[in-house]
Amino acid sequence: MTTNQVLTQDQVNQYHHLGFVVVQGLLADTLLKGAQDNMTADHPSAERYFADPDEFPLYSRTQFSLKRFPFNALEVNRLLIAESILAAAKQLLGSQDIRLNKGEFWAKYAGAIDYDQAFHRDFGNHTLLVPRQDQHYKELSIFIYLSDVDEQSGPTAVLPRSLTDSIAFGETRLPDNLSFKAGDEECLAIGPAGSVLFYSYDVFHRGTQLTGVGKARMAVLGDYRCSEATWISRQGWPEAGLQQAMIEFLVSATPQQRALFDIPLPGHPYWNEQTLNDMGIRYKAMDLEPYRERLESTEAVFMGSVED
Numbered sequence: 001m002t003t004n005q006v007l008t009q010d011q012v013n014q015y016h017h018l019g020f021v022v023v024q025g026l027l028a029d030t031l032l033k034g035a036q037d038n039m040t041a042d043h044p045s046a047e048r049y050f051a052d053p054d055e056f057p058l059y060s061r062t063q064f065s066l067k068r069f070p071f072n073a074l075e076v077n078r079l080l081i082a083e084s085i086l087a088a089a090k091q092l093l094g095s096q097d098i099r100l101n102k103g104e105f106w107a108k109y110a111g112a113i114d115y116d117q118a119f120h121r122d123f124g125n126h127t128l129l130v131p132r133q134d135q136h137y138k139e140l141s142i143f144i145y146l147s148d149v150d151e152q153s154g155p156t157a158v159l160p161r162s163l164t165d166s167i168a169f170g171e172t173r174l175p176d177n178l179s180f181k182a183g184d185e186e187c188l189a190i191g192p193a194g195s196v197l198f199y200s201y202d203v204f205h206r207g208t209q210l211t212g213v214g215k216a217r218m219a220v221l222g223d224y225r226c227s228e229a230t231w232i233s234r235q236g237w238p239e240a241g242l243q244q245a246m247i248e249f250l251v252s253a254t255p256q257q258r259a260l261f262d263i264p265l266p267g268h269p270y271w272n273e274q275t276l277n278d279m280g281i282r283y284k285a286m287d288l289e290p291y292r293e294r295l296e297s298t299e300a301v302f303m304g305s306v307e308d
């Protein structure tokens with residue numbers, strides 16, 4: 001196992017053959033705790049919500065009570081670029097060059113609203129194309145649980161691929177004439193806080209009701225794709241470019257992490273004296289040295305070849 005292979009072969013096989021896998025122990029405790037300590041910047045804690053649900057009418061207006069990336073706390077934003085999460089995403093997508101398509105922080109509270117969903121495949125509003133039936137050009141979705149998710153906390157329900165891969169990959173909904181009862185076959189993606197659910201955008205799944213009194217489900221969701229699959233998208237990052245949270249996030253990220261957002265890596269021909277100087281004006285606190293170093297070495301090689 002190389003250092004980049006954070007998932008076991010069994011976990012990778014489960015993801016490919018069953019369609020999903022829930023992994024525990026992937027996220028460092030300090031990252032989890034940092035995010036949990038700061039998650040109330042976007043959503044009330046369960047305690048606060050249940051003390052007076054009327055104070056938070058959003059959660060009874062829509063089941064999609066989610067905040068889009070960037071979130072208010074850097075500690076929560078950073079979950080989606082955590083080294084182990086990215087390593088797992090690369091492993092499952094079979095690519096070292098990946099992009100983040102979406103970030104959502106979703107809080108659900110028992111009794112706030114009906115969270116039950118019909119089974120669906122996600123690709124319908126993630127691409128204008130259809131998924132390939134093999135493992136190429138897939139989108140990977142992840143849910144990072146910030147709270148314990150048991151049977152009563154609205155776990156995502158997933159149908160095994162063996163039952164559904166014969167359904168045409170142009171369909172996003174289950175057909176009526178099924179040979180099995182979907183409710184009997186669904187697997188619940190449960191796990192303690194810190195667990196990560198991985199599934200592909202062509203796997204049938206659904207959101208479920210929070211049935212336990214006083215239960216809340218706090219989850220950070222991310223979608224990833226390989227760089228070539230430009231037709232898969234969910235959220236346009238430039239739209240968030242003026243938000244202070246986005247600026248702070250990008251400034252604090254490494255060049256490799258910024259590349260997830262389509263910011264060219266050091267050495268890319270986009271970078272020159274002008275773009276570097278102007279990026280320094282736009283992002284005052286960003287360390288642009290890694291980009292500058294590669295620029296200088298490219299120029300040095302070029303000058304050397306002229307002199308030769």
Ligand SMILES: O=C(O)CCC(=O)C(=O)O
Pocket residue numbers: 117122154155156157205206207208
């Ligand atoms: O929240 C969940 O468990 C699943 C949500 C979902 O599948 C969706 O909204 O498309």
